[in-house]
Amino acid sequence: MHLKKSTTLLRTLAAAIGLSTALSAVAADPLKVGFVYIGPIGDHGWTYQHEQGRQALIQQFGDKVQTSFVENVPEGADAERVIRNMAKGGYDLVFATSFGYMNPTAKVAKQFPKVTFEHATGYKQDKNLGTYLATSYEGRYVGGYLAAKMTKSKKVGYVASFPIPEVLRDINAIQLALDKYNPGTEIKVVWVNSWFDPGKEADAANALIDQGVDVLFQHTDSPAPIQTAERRGIYAVGYASDMAHFGPKAVLTSIVNNWGPHYIKSTQAVIDGNWKPQDYWGGLAEGTVQLPISDLVPADVKSGAEQIIASIKDGSFHPFTGPILDQAGEVKIPEGAVASNAELAGMNYYVKGITAQLPK
């Protein structure tokens, strides 16, 4: 669809022009923080939560920071131009909030050594480029436990976006919980090849429900799968933001990303001049991942979930504790060992128990 491409291009172009004119009008005093978003801030999912983080930043620092954002930035060449525009426009700190911004961000970071960059969910670092992510797999594991306890058909569905480590990790975490708490339960995955397309996400949810799935997960950014689950009378687990009000009779819990604390910490570090590139992984313990559990969940199951959450928080349990085998039966993480962050960041396989083939 060339036409579609050219409008998104036009839109980002228009946004970038708007941005640079806004820049020239301000004094150099406050720290300038830019955000690059993959979706609209009104997606009520992934980008919405990043925008909440930006709001928290404004609340914390007031006029000590000056922030702006560009939304709907496609991954690829457009992203590079937007990020470069921010760097050129005198921004001190840029948050690039989607996996596909990794290479553009790394490239621009090299060219602008004085600007600090942080990239969400990626794995490339540099002197002025850090990475950060929310360990949503912890939430997925707990969600997997809830699904294991609530499913009757022993079929759990997953509306997935793209086969990247972040997504595979989360799918695997659910399957591990299913194996442990309701052996023989299988996760069915449908890839929609988009982060945000409510219609398609709903279609995928319907296709899964038609095939007998009775608990639905999603790794896309709109509440459409939740809504579909509610309409069809099955359970669901929300993602990125708290989606309970889209499915009061469906949502068992939502894996909520809370980015505010990290954005505040990084910005403070840049202001103080002691920012260092790091690979920040925030989870349940740090409050970067939150899990509001619904009253739909029976009390005994809920307390079981709370025990798992507590054990993840105090470090006594890690969802990826060996032995973990891939689909071919090869040992990926040996017995007794816990997956390192590097292993998790590069996860490119399905664990044993998932029957579908991984799309290449």
Place this chain on the structure above:
Amino acid sequence: MDLDLLGNILYAMVRCGTPLLLVALGELVCEKSGVLNLGQEGMMLFGAVVGFIAAFVTGSLWLGVLMACLAGMLLASLFAVVALGCQANQVATGLALTIFGVGLSAFVGSAWVGKPLSGFEALAIPLLADLPIIGHMLFNQDLLVYLSFALFLLVAWVLLKSRAGLILQAVGENPDAASAMGLPVLRVRTLAVLFGGAMAGLAGAYLSLAYTPMWAENMTAGRGWIALALVVFASWRVLRVLLGAYLFGLASILHLVAQGIGVSFPANLLAMLPYVATILVLVVLSRNALKTRLYAPVSLGQPWKAGR
């Protein structure tokens, strides 16, 4: 494949194809009159957000639908003023309208993001809905889908059988000749553009009130553009527009269902499938170039002014 699954696939195909069908029918009428309006995506989004807000505030889904159509017509009338009244370049005006509509809908809708709404529910037609395979597909849909069937028949009848259809085509083929015959060229074109706007608004309402009853920015996700392409690939024939819309819906659904069953495709190929399948079929149907030219409106996209 069992019959239940087939029934479900066909049912989903119609639902998925409906927004495309609505927009494409509107654009078909518009292009038949010789006007190319690339603003479909913007009009759809504006219709979606206005329809959602109206339905949310008043609690009446039908009022939402009506307001969505009016919202689409409002943007279309802007297009008519600039492109028809001032004879501006239609491509540029249409593109501007889309960009405007995307931004405007996001602005208007910002307070309505994340609000849940119970939208149109399926309404089974007694007896007919129990027919094997096609019963679920054709007679167990929501009211807006039934409305799309009726609108298809109406547009087909107007274009193929009615005097109004002949006037529309005369204006699109040769506005000078039509004008010389005493036909009100600009009025016909304006009405066609407004009809296109209403249909795009209706398609938007279908998304925000029936398909996924909510408002989310940019929720059309390019469907307006796909519908525009459908009109061209259907070589401006109304039956093929229907075929193309449902074909696209079918291919979109099929790859989702296939994955659930466990068939694995390369991810990118999969995303291409609906586009490739639709384009291939329609191109094969239109391989007779001469015939295709016969159906293409000759004066498409050219500004026209009386007494030039």
